[in-house]
Amino acid sequence: MMYKPIIGTLGYILSPDKKETLLVHRNAREDDQHLGKYNGLGGKMEAGEDVVSCMQREILEESGLQCKTMTLRGTVNWTGFGPYGEDWLGFIFLITSFTGDLKKKNNEGELAWHLIDKIQELPMWEGDRFFLPLVFDDDPRAFHGYMPYDNGRPISWHFSRC
Numbered sequence: 001m002m003y004k005p006i007i008g009t010l011g012y013i014l015s016p017d018k019k020e021t022l023l024v025h026r027n028a029r030e031d032d033q034h035l036g037k038y039n040g041l042g043g044k045m046e047a048g049e050d051v052v053s054c055m056q057r058e059i060l061e062e063s064g065l066q067c068k069t070m071t072l073r074g075t076v077n078w079t080g081f082g083p084y085g086e087d088w089l090g091f092i093f094l095i096t097s098f099t100g101d102l103k104k105k106n107n108e109g110e111l112a113w114h115l116i117d118k119i120q121e122l123p124m125w126e127g128d129r130f131f132l133p134l135v136f137d138d139d140p141r142a143f144h145g146y147m148p149y150d151n152g153r154p155i156s157w158h159f160s161r162c
Helices: 051-063 115-120 127-137
Strands: 005-016 020-026 041-044 066-080 085-100 109-115 142-148 158-161
Touching: 005 051, 005 066, 020 051, 020 115, 041 051, 041 085, 051 066, 051 085, 066 127, 085 127, 115 127
Parallel strands: 005 085, 066 142
Antiparallel strands: 005 020, 005 041, 020 109, 066 085, 142 158
């Protein structure tokens, strides 16, 4: 079967003191497959975009912030992801500098800063717990992971760095 993933971006905005990250609590829509979970900001890439412009657009739309400095921290290939069993190829960014006025909420839910060392305690996709430490660690190399899902749960996790 031909692999035709949905290409998306996922961004984690770092607070100026580097202790917190901005997350959305997906609590605005009952039909949201992410309902109740906390997540970074991002979404699907549109035709005519590259992954950087996609990430910048998604951050601006969802938070009101403009990315000034961002780093690609990694990629994840999620196959069979979520309740619809879609294949996703995600580009994960860390945004370390931004401007603008932060919205309190968007059409997906409430926005708030959360301590990085406490985010693992929040309700989130189970698989996020595997790659989130790599987003915030001090290793300058990008990670590239594969995380197949089955029935809404990750069944394995493998990554390499370069």
